[in-house]
Amino acid sequence: MSSFGAILKNELYKTIRRPRSYIGIGVISFICVMLQSAFYQDGKEILSFVTQQFESTFQIQGEVLNGNLICFIVLQTLIVQMPLLVALVTGDLVSGEIAQGTIRFLLTRPASRTQIIIAKWIAGLFYTLILLLVLGFFALFVSKWIFGDGDLMALNSEGLTVIRADDIQWRWGLAFVIAFLSLGVVAGLANLLSAIMDNSITPIVSVMAIIIVFTIIGMFDLPSFDLVKPFLFTTHMISWKSLFEDPVPMQDILFSCGVLVVHIIVFLLASIWIFNKKDMKA
Amino acid sequence: MKFLTQKWLQRGFGLLMLFALNTAHAQQDAKVLIRQLNQRMQVIQDYTASVQMHFDIPGVKMRDMQGKVFFKQPGKFKIKAKGIFFLPKQNPMQDVNALLMDTASYTTVISGYETIDGHDCAVVNVIPLKTDNELILGKFWIDVKDPLIYKSQMTTKNNGTLETSSIFGAYKKYGLPDALLIKVEVNKIKVPKMMSVDLNKKSAPKSDKNLKEPGYIQIKFIGYKINSRFPDTVFTDDAQ
Numbered sequence: 001m002s003s004f005g006a007i008l009k010n011e012l013y014k015t016i017r018r019p020r021s022y023i024g025i026g027v028i029s030f031i032c033v034m035l036q037s038a039f040y041q042d043g044k045e046i047l048s049f050v051t052q053q054f055e056s057t058f059q060i061q062g063e064v065l066n067g068n069l070i071c072f073i074v075l076q077t078l079i080v081q082m083p084l085l086v087a088l089v090t091g092d093l094v095s096g097e098i099a100q101g102t103i104r105f106l107l108t109r110p111a112s113r114t115q116i117i118i119a120k121w122i123a124g125l126f127y128t129l130i131l132l133l134v135l136g137f138f139a140l141f142v143s144k145w146i147f148g149d150g151d152l153m154a155l156n157s158e159g160l161t162v163i164r165a166d167d168i169q170w171r172w173g174l175a176f177v178i179a180f181l182s183l184g185v186v187a188g189l190a191n192l193l194s195a196i197m198d199n200s201i202t203p204i205v206s207v208m209a210i211i212i213v214f215t216i217i218g219m220f221d222l223p224s225f226d227l228v229k230p231f232l233f234t235t236h237m238i239s240w241k242s243l244f245e246d247p248v249p250m251q252d253i254l255f256s257c258g259v260l261v262v263h264i265i266v267f268l269l270a271s272i273w274i275f276n277k278k279d280m281k282a
Numbered sequence: 283m284k285f286l287t288q289k290w291l292q293r294g295f296g297l298l299m300l301f302a303l304n305t306a307h308a309q310q311d312a313k314v315l316i317r318q319l320n321q322r323m324q325v326i327q328d329y330t331a332s333v334q335m336h337f338d339i340p341g342v343k344m345r346d347m348q349g350k351v352f353f354k355q356p357g358k359f360k361i362k363a364k365g366i367f368f369l370p371k372q373n374p375m376q377d378v379n380a381l382l383m384d385t386a387s388y389t390t391v392i393s394g395y396e397t398i399d400g401h402d403c404a405v406v407n408v409i410p411l412k413t414d415n416e417l418i419l420g421k422f423w424i425d426v427k428d429p430l431i432y433k434s435q436m437t438t439k440n441n442g443t444l445e446t447s448s449i450f451g452a453y454k455k456y457g458l459p460d461a462l463l464i465k466v467e468v469n470k471i472k473v474p475k476m477m478s479v480d481l482n483k484k485s486a487p488k489s490d491k492n493l494k495e496p497g498y499i500q501i502k503f504i505g506y507k508i509n510s511r512f513p514d515t516v517f518t519d520d521a522q
Contacts, residue, residue: 053471054342054368057441063367151365159341159471162366167345198399246343 002280003111004119011123015089021127024085025134028078032138035074036146039065043147050155068152072244073137073173079238082179083186083211084259085131090124091190091204095274098198103280116274117195121268124187132180140172154244161246171248175240178253181260182237186211188267189233195275233263296298312390312406318429320383322457328354329458330510331503334368339497341471342368351503352516356380360517368499371464372416372438373448378431381420387411393421398432399449401425416440430457442467442494453506468497 015021039046043065051060087119094117098104105118152163163171186207193203214234217225229235242249302350306397333351337344349363355379359373381388387410394405408420416438434446444466470493 055371057371057466057468058339058368059371059373060366060368061361062363064366119516153366160343162342162446164345164347164365246345 001081003109004115007106007109007111008119008122011093011119012126015127016090016122020092021089024088024127024131027081027085028131028135029079029138031078032074032142033134035077036138036143037072039070039196040146045086049145050153050160054160063148063150064153065147066150066152067140067147068150068165070143070147070164071139072154073151074143075179075240078135078139082131082135082183083237084208086124086128086183086186087190087204087207087211089127090187091194092200092206093120093124093191094194095197095203096194096200098280099200107250107280113276114272115273117191118268121188121191121271124191125184128183128187129180132176132183135179136176152244154241156241156245161244163244163246171243174253175243178240178243178257178260181257181264182233182240185237185260185263185267186265187234188271192267192271192274195271195278233260236260284400289361311404312392313385315392315404315424315426315429316382316385316390316408319424319431319436319457320385322429323349323379323383324355326353326355326456326458327509328352328512329456329508330512331458331506333361333363334502334504335361335363336500336502337368337498339368339466339499340468340495342497344368345430351501352512353379354512354514354517356383358514358517370444370464370499372436372437372441372444374434374436374444374464377417377436378422378434378446381408381410381417386419387415395426396423398423398447401430401432402427403432428454430454448501453503453508456506456508457506458506459503461500464499464501466497466499467494469493470495497515 030260042267047064048055051064054060094103097106107113109116111119149165151165152168154161189204190207193206194200195208197203211234214232217232218229218235236256236259239253242253242256290427329351330353331351333349334346334351336346344367347363347365347367349361349367352358352360352362353375357376359376361367361369373431388407388408389411391407391409392404396405397401402425404424404426406422406424408417408422410417410420417436418439419437421435422431430448430450431446432448432450436444443463446465447463448459449461449463450458453460
């Protein structure tokens with residue numbers, strides 16, 4: 001096995017073995033099960049908050065409460081939490097080893113610094129992928145198993161969009177790809193900050209702080225914020241929701257994906273550059 | 283002077299009598315039209331047909347969908363389709379039939395004559411006698427030569443005004459339309475940005491909260507099957 005392969009295997013093994021890796025998986029599973037239980041019990045009442053605007057004029061026919069709607073609600077709910085869970089693990093990949101002193105031992109191995117940081121970055125992406133697979137399993141498959149399949153009544157700021165059940169699978173597939181890119185940006189940022197800082201807590205808190213600040217900026221319709229918003233990666237992280245519009249604004253989605261990919265590349269290159277320049281002190 | 287007053291009174295009475303006679307005639311004409319309409323409806327005990335629905339509702343994006351309609355006298359109606367769709371709360375296909383059949387529950391009067399799509403129609407106003415009725419006023423544009431409702435307008439207490447336009451074709455003799463366009467007044471839906479989690483979208487500009495916009499539902503009926511005697515369970519069965 002090449003030195004890079006060995007180091008990658010080691011990083012993946014460490015990611016799997018760390019107890020904190022399972023916090024994210026546990027939290028996602030818990031939130032999914034909690035929301036599914038709540039909707040199973042009181043779903044019709046909860047939905048009436050949304051549909052009451054129409055119910056004075058229309059009778060809504062068909063099963064609105066179905067697996068696709070629950071998955072949509074779960075994804076919407078976890079937009080804020082998922083990056084924090086990713087940062088919890090990826091923000092510690094380098095700085096944790098620096099704090100414990102094990103980085104010096106790692107650097108004695110034949111792999112170059114570039115290979116080490118890339119291996120850590122891939123391990124971070126692997127963890128992100130595992131989180132998303134868990135989310136996909138619970139949010140989509142378990143929800144469909146409990147609530148059944150059906151048309152999705154997606155809520156957006158312009159009103160409601162009803163997506164037909166036979167036109168939805170590709171949307172979920174692409175939504176999870178965009179979610180992976182979005183969380184890949186967070187993992188890349190956490191990896192970068194982890195390479196800059198020497199203790200394991202600061203990068204995690206910094207990533208959380210950046211995401212919270214960026215999200216708050218995105219929430220307000222202020223002219224000064226409007227200038228900044230297109231440059232914030234959090235603006236593009238929720239572009240998956242555009243897949244549930246009709247017609248799908250593909251140009252906007254592709255632009256957002258491009259912005260996210262550029263962020264991932266820039267964060268990775270910056271991590272490599274900083275890690276190569278870094279003076280590893282005892 | 284006394285002679286003049288008497289003359290004016292006579293003229294006034296004459297006009298009143300003319301108005302009363304005219305109204306009675308209009309009521310009579312309206313009743314005849316409704317009776318002819320009901321006779322046509324009574325031939326049909328039930329029907330089924332395939333339907334194609336097109337929705338143009340403010341704040342709702344929904345693709346066309348297909349389904350099957352079931353109707354049974356006097357007012358059982360259901361559209362079965364695979365998926366989510368909207369129908370007006372005051373369903374004209376169900377309520378109009380049931381309303382017009384119950385001739386003792388309303389009074390009618392012809393308020394004028396209009397041409398709808400080349401058909402000379404009498405505008406028949408239907409006023410329910412009971413005050414607790416959801417319907418306040420029903421206006422029906424009925425062809426005077428071949429009694430069919432080409433247009434209707436129903437003003438309700440709680441659900442606003444609902445208008446329908448019908449296009450008749452192959453099943454004209456049964457009074458069944460090939461297409462029905464329903465116009466409903468809709469309050470524009472407002473979803474807070476925080477609730478929709480559309481963080482990268484700008485909030486819609488504030489507008490008058492009570493502003494209503496017209497929404498349209500078009501239903502095309504294909505391949506009617508009349509009096510096929512299907513079971514009543516289709517109206518209670520939730521299967522799509």
